[in-house]
Amino acid sequence: MKTRIHIEEVPDNIKTLEQSPVLNILLHHFNKKLNSAVRVEDFLTDMFLLEKFDDFIRIESLSWTLPLTVAPRAAPKVQELITDFKKRYWLTVRYSDKYYVEIKNKVYWERLKDPEVAIEAKKWMRKFLAAYHLVKRVFEEVHREWLKPWESKPERYFNHLTGTMDIVLNELPNPNIETIIIALLHDSIEDIRWINFTTLESIFWEYIASGVKKLSKKEIEAYYLSPYEKECMKSDMPEEFKDEIIRRAKETRQQHYFWHLKELDDNILTVKFADRIHNLRTLDGMSRSQIIKKIKETEVYFLDIAQERNPTAYKLMTAEIIKLKKFLGETDSSAAQEAKS
Numbered sequence: 001m002k003t004r005i006h007i008e009e010v011p012d013n014i015k016t017l018e019q020s021p022v023l024n025i026l027l028h029h030f031n032k033k034l035n036s037a038v039r040v041e042d043f044l045t046d047m048f049l050l051e052k053f054d055d056f057i058r059i060e061s062l063s064w065t066l067p068l069t070v071a072p073r074a075a076p077k078v079q080e081l082i083t084d085f086k087k088r089y090w091l092t093v094r095y096s097d098k099y100y101v102e103i104k105n106k107v108y109w110e111r112l113k114d115p116e117v118a119i120e121a122k123k124w125m126r127k128f129l130a131a132y133h134l135v136k137r138v139f140e141e142v143h144r145e146w147l148k149p150w151e152s153k154p155e156r157y158f159n160h161l162t163g164t165m166d167i168v169l170n171e172l173p174n175p176n177i178e179t180i181i182i183a184l185l186h187d188s189i190e191d192i193r194w195i196n197f198t199t200l201e202s203i204f205w206e207y208i209a210s211g212v213k214k215l216s217k218k219e220i221e222a223y224y225l226s227p228y229e230k231e232c233m234k235s236d237m238p239e240e241f242k243d244e245i246i247r248r249a250k251e252t253r254q255q256h257y258f259w260h261l262k263e264l265d266d267n268i269l270t271v272k273f274a275d276r277i278h279n280l281r282t283l284d285g286m287s288r289s290q291i292i293k294k295i296k297e298t299e300v301y302f303l304d305i306a307q308e309r310n311p312t313a314y315k316l317m318t319a320e321i322i323k324l325k326k327f328l329g330e331t332d333s334s335a336a337q338e339a340k341s
Contacts, residue, residue, distance in 0.1 A: 050086070100125065103169060104121070125177075130204070135185065135188065161185075163278045167277050172273065182267065190217060211271070215275070269310065291324055291328065294324075
């Protein structure tokens with residue numbers, strides 16, 4: 001029979017990894033699982049190893065079936081110790097630490113004593129970590145070429161994905177893990193060259209992949225209005241003519257995409273609402289006409305369905321629209337005063 005080591009609490013006076021008997025126990029089990037002989041000092045020269053240990057602790061904290069069990073209420077303290085260790089030695093602190101604890105607490109905390117829930121939580125939290133690190137890799141400078149040409153700023157891309165996820169987690173009601181992961185991946189099919197439905201399905205299962213696909217716009221070529229236009233795009237026609245075809249195709253695609261919002265299930269629709277809320281909050285640097293267009297789109301396509309199916313999202317979008325209209329009004333007043341002077 002396997003002996004279970006159940007860590008009920010972490011002493012408050014533990015400050016660093018080296019001084020922590022609890023973390024030494026975890027390191028012992030980490031080595032046993034990997035059949036290795038890692039020491040604390042090895043983490044200083046191998047960040048990948050430290051991240052593996054980090055993930056090991058978080059996954060174990062959700063498991064009630066393995067030989068080692070870290071009590072859920074102790075896991076955040078253990079994570080704080082690792083974060084402190086990283087800062088002390090100038091190692092990178094991962095934002096996934098913060099989100100991991102938040103998601104676990106909001107989605108699973110009250111039900112973790114149920115062994116079946118604990119196993120399910122472990123499985124889905126691994127999926128969350130996989131999704132987070134996938135989009136983070138796109139954010140990193142070395143993978144800039146993975147983005148399609150129009151997404152030239154990977155940091156903006158990454159911040160939008162985590163910002164959308166944060167709205168789902170902290171501002172909209174009843175977050176669940178599937179919705180959170182879809183939010184984190186919602187632009188991946190559209191914006192990352194090597195990601196498609198099959199890729200996501202193989203990693204995250206069909207529902208996640210299907211949700212991301214439903215939130216993705218089709219390639220623009222699918223919206224050319226006639227075979228003649230398709231031929232024109234392949235020909236030597238003037239660029240202005242081709243630009244007009246593309247403009248009309250984009251308008252058609254946009255209308256088609258928005259009119260199908262009401263067909264989405266509540267989880268996927270929640271992600272779309274969070275996406276729109278984040279868009280409304282991040283219009284800095286946009287022209288006046290672009291801001292007005294975004295407001296009109298929201299009023300025409302989003303507000304009615306949000307009022308009916310997600311009143312919280314409706315209130316948040318309405319509040320952002322009021323702020324934007326106020327900003328536009330103040331801009332108009334400033335321009336008028338400058339003209340007079």
